[in-house]
Amino acid sequence: RTRSGSFSLGMKVGVSAGDVLFQVVGPAEKGREYLLAGLPLDRAAEAEHHGSSGDVIITPRVVELCGACGDELDNGFIRLTAKSEPPRFKKVRKEIKYRESWANIARAFIDPPVYNRILLGLDSVGEIRRVSVIFLSFTGLDYDEDPEVTRKLEAVYSWVYGLTQRYNGSINKVDMGDKGSKMILTFGAPTAYENDERHAVHCGLELIRGREEFNQWNLKWKLGISTGVVFAGEVGAPNRQEYTVMGSTVNLSARLMAKCKPGQLLVDQSTFSRTSEFFDYNKPKKFKFKGISQPLSTYEPKSVKTAIPRMDVRSSKPLIGRLTEMKKITGVIEDVGKRKMRVIVIMGSAGVGKSRLSQETLQLIDAEGFNAGGGEALSYAKKSPYLIWISILRGLMGLLSSSGTAENLERIKDAVEQSDPEHAYRTPLIANLLGISCPDNEITQHFDAKLRQENIYDFLLQYFRFKSEAKPVALFFEDAQWIDKNSLELIAYLMRNLADCPLMLVLVRRPYSEQFTVEQITEIEQSDAAVRIPIGEFDRELTEKFALSCLEAQQIDGRLLDFIFDASHGNASFIEVLISNLKSQAKIKLVTNREGVVKAEREGELSDVEVPDSLNSLIM
Template sequence: MKYRGIKNTKKEEGMKKKTKKDKPTRKIKKTGKNKKGVSTKKTEIARRASAVSSFLPQKIVYSKILAQKSPDFELLPAVLFYGDISGFTSMSEKLAKLGKEGAEEVTKIINHFFEPLIEIILKWGGDILGFGGDSILAVFTDNKWKHPKELRALEAAKQTINFVKKHERIETKKGRFQIKMHTALTSGKVYFKDLNNDFFIGGKLANQLINIVEKAKAGEIVTNAAFQKIVKEGFRKTEKSIWKWINKKTKPLEPETEKEILQTIQKKVSSRIETLTPYLTEWIRERIYLKPTFDPKDGEHRKVTTVFLHFTGISYEKEPEKSAFLIKGFYKTLSETSEKYGGYLNKLDVSSTGERAIIVFGFPIALEDDEKRAALFAYEMLNNPFIKSKRIGLRIGINSGFVFSGPVGSDLRREYTVMGDAVNLTARIASSARKDEIIVSESVFNKVFGFFDYSSIAPREFKGKKEKVRLYRLLQKKRVAKSLLSKWLSESEKIVGREKDIEKIKKGIKTVKKGKGQILAISGEAGIGKSRLTQELIKHLKKSGFSIFEGDCISYGSAFSYHPWVDILTDFFGILPDDSMKERKKKIKKGMVSVNQKLSQWFPVIGEVMGVSFPETSLTKFLDAKIKKQRVFDITFDFMKFVAKKKPVSIIIEDLHWADTASLELVNYIGRNIKNKPFLLVVVYRPIKKKEEFMEKDFSTLITLKELSKENSLNLVKNLLNIKDIPQDFKKLTIEKSQGNPFYIEELVKSLIEQGYVAEERGKWKFTGDIKKLQLPDTVEAIILNRIDRLDIYERDVLQVASVLGREFDDFIINAIYPHITPLKKSLKNLQHLDLIKKEKGKKQIRYFFKHILTREVAYETLSYARRRDLHKKTGTYIEDELKDRREEFLGLLSYHFFEGKDFDKSLLYSVEAGEKAKRVYANEEAIEFFTRAIESYEQLEKH
């Protein structure tokens, strides 16, 4: 699965259902009944509601379900409970050797312990705040309970420890393991803040809890002095402010429950589930929608990078109001920055010296470059203006390795977590960091040293590690002056390794100039050089005096009837982007009549394709869609023949593999009718399985682009840099990594310039760094992502926004939807200098396009789903409001953008209209696709 970027967007309400393309539609029978006579729809909703509430503390569930107004903060009189279970980590590492079977067994064992422990804590009025992999954090408050919170917390501690003692020996497929538990209890006031999409606890009481639990041995319960003072008997002081429970013979309390509250909650939770879903990350909501139950098969071992980020400098008890403001701002920065780099904000947690956040990169979706993302995230947090101005101190540790990941807990309370030696080491690295310092392990350093300046740290000893651990301190992010790349040659002036292909092109052009039609098909994988060869072809066409018409197919355009031909007809009629509907009509009429006066009867047919309405004529009024479609083909060819009277014509269709059915049929129609006419039909595409008609013509030539030879790969580097020789290390790197892919080579060279391994000296490029140390991705997509990651925040942002608009985008549209006009202009300029986009000036317009379609695809995939939806909706709204007189033309785009933006009301409306339009021009497959989208939109509206 490609990287899309992780979706840590908790702000959305409700549950997201993927499109038909992602998974089959799941229908809930509205009238069905289960064995108890309850409708299956209600049962399904109840199961989902139960699953959602299991991921949250009761305090949050109660306040939202009962519609209680959340205070800005609370200083809660409470007892904090911390149960630390040891033995799981070593067991998990041994069972990892069994693969998924081992992961399943680990989950089963952990939940075998946690389920009864959770029941015990809840039975005594505890509210579970979270799990630390193999630990449980809970809070006890007084509320309406008969027994005081201290006694109930103590009873829960005793019973949980007794349960573990009774079941401490575990038999597994990898031998016998011993599980133990110790507990800490602290009484006082704890700082609590509801963030409306998460929650936070902190303050001295929480810090004290973690401090004293580390003093307890297996089977012990330790408390603070305040707790002992209330319970009084049964304790022995072990050291300053720490007391150990020693009275084993006390009479147990009678448990109690808040029956009235529980009954009210159970009745309301299903009907108010939308108040709880913002607290869950989108991928968990999606997981619950697909399957609201959890089992041992959900766990797995995987490689991730974890970041532990300690933060201090907030005085919760002394300045609670100010602390509420700081926590809100800090959390916003934390969640936005982690989302930006594809991290999963796993939790806010407490530590002995302050509070901390745990962020995971590579879970739940694997990332090729999770170490780099984690480091960039940490660097940006450390340099964030809000955090620096508010003097919030950060201590950050980063480590990568294999961990166990999955759901921990029970149906009553659970969370997704990661655990294992790699996580434990991250926690210890972070604890060893000084204020405002980022410390990384060697496994992370090996992947990120090319992006940062760093200093080595003397190897340190850590608990659980036999040998000392090598560490590195990240300093400044490496930067290269943008002026270097502004001098960059877009591509090698001389095309390399395609000499035979160019001879075929020249031969085809000569044949066409003699009045004999030719079809030229250019096929090859992404990045292999199709666009570069097409540019070379256009150069030769211009020299030979051809009229050139170009049309592009788009990745999301298979449902847009005639998309590439609309480009061609727009060029033929001389229509500009800012032309009014009146001007468009005038130009279409003039163009058609100039070809043939009789074509005035067919304005509505061509207008339908162009999104311009004309009144039906006596000829078109009663024609069926099939005949109209044939007339579109005939008239379009008439236009091209009209141009060919003066000079030869070349029609170039790029990315044919994405073409809609009607466009492909028109390509085949043109292809079968040009044999004895001065036409060159050029089709460019990635390999397609189906053999199209145009491929079988005796006047068709296929150019299949292959990888460059080793010699030509090196020649391309020399041409790009205009140098005569290349260091031996780089020769080896180029050949091994690129596998002869020209686009990879080009992006590789640019990446080296950006990282400082290739620098300009006296107007010439030279290799300056140690290539042996360079770590590079193995795929074209990964190296593009590598370059995108090094853009500054605005450049990256603009590139991502542009990717939503497609491979080509107009200046006026991106100006309208991008919120910051000054950085937009600067960023567009820099992106051109960096050779990621190109600018094209027309008579009244400015257009930009991604230099390579892969760049657009990778940039789009880096967007979070939430941001993607927002941008699609914003684009749709702009087209709807500002280009309303061109509504017909943009029906397909409006359907697409509103559907991807999850505005299902408008998606339904425009999908139906676009389907009707496609049906009218006999584009039946496209009509079906639009109507299917309309049905999916309706189902989404019904569901919500």
């Protein structure tokens, strides 16, 4: 009986006994987890399956140990009956003395946001919120016989933990039970971020790709992702609580997982519609699910979509300032026209106008008849090997997410054969790099990882040589502050080997993080072929010009301009947001004088205007 009515709860219990693997996994400071695994767990689950509501089923091993008796079922399982003697045990429990620092040790087992909430004494009320849930299962670890299993378990767990961290997710549950080991990962709880569903799918793709080591162990993964509303919060009795997510969204993710073939990832409609812009998906398939009357569409993401973002944007606003920068760029374009490879590094802090300058560059080279390609690195995919190159190559080869595998494969085949007919056998290597599945042929099937890489690198040399023969080629690397190490190595490799090709590489980046130390950065950016173009904030005069263009005015009130310049320090993104805030708060009015000149003026006091205190709050 509850305040909301009466409900009946049924419970059945399976009991088993035996040796289990007990292991604490994960990094020492946070993200720890204790795991139980082994046959007795599977047997307990099996026992439970033999019962129905109200039953306690025990395994033969339990009978052996404590001599309980009851009704005999299949395979030696016993159902305890009312007449069953209660089993007798020696009292074994001792008082446990916790070490003084137990709180610190325990802390590592609690998700930091949950820990902080407990620390602050905040009520652990549950909340209803939207999350994306990954339900994953893997098979292939033998918890009972394999002497290496603890090492493997640690490796698998730490890897999943690391990936989850990278995509702002959280490991919510781990269960090493029967029919494979399962984990529930949440994106959006306990902490919500922008693009939680996008992060979940990205994480799912990496999980399904696995690691080479795991192939040797023969691990098989299945993943289901669903997005929707769940109950999230701490549940349990006062002396044992757990942060958990519950609801039909979680169930659906488990059911999706169950529909997967080994090595497959399926997502639900809601995850699909929120992410179809960012990933290539296979054609949907409908399945019937337990407890849901209508069949549901399921979608299988294949790879990160590789449209060329922002590349085609023709800015309607004219370029403000940047004369010296454009002069350097024009010089480089001339050099490339004379069959030289050159590199431009457009660098500066967030929002200063780097991408705007690269757009301007794109328009210039377009007019010069260059071929252009480009891609962007992603903040959450800093370790995805070659991600940005994959976008660039897919774009250049004309691979489309809307076309089928056969069509895309045909394009890759053409590219390989045209640029290097002698090595036409390389098609499967290139296809697989670009996320188009293609079985190995007689030659490539014998290649090990090293040989594959050498062949891919060599193909790229031939490809760009061939491609730049007809027209110069320009490649844009947007948001290169998030580029992965392998992509940088490839850039350096091409620079070493294609010095006499009309090829222009444009790296557009914020400062690299201090931890990102790849030796190729120096090699690339300090080379004679490279020109570094630092982009700074606008001075007051350019701020005025830029503000006028944002306001679509010809004049601006001096104190309004002061306010904008002081708050923004001349940062273009900042100015844009600030002006749009001022407009929406009716702090600016446009006045047209008799000569038809539009002037922007202050309306009321500006002191209470909301000013974003840092650019991060604007951009992230």
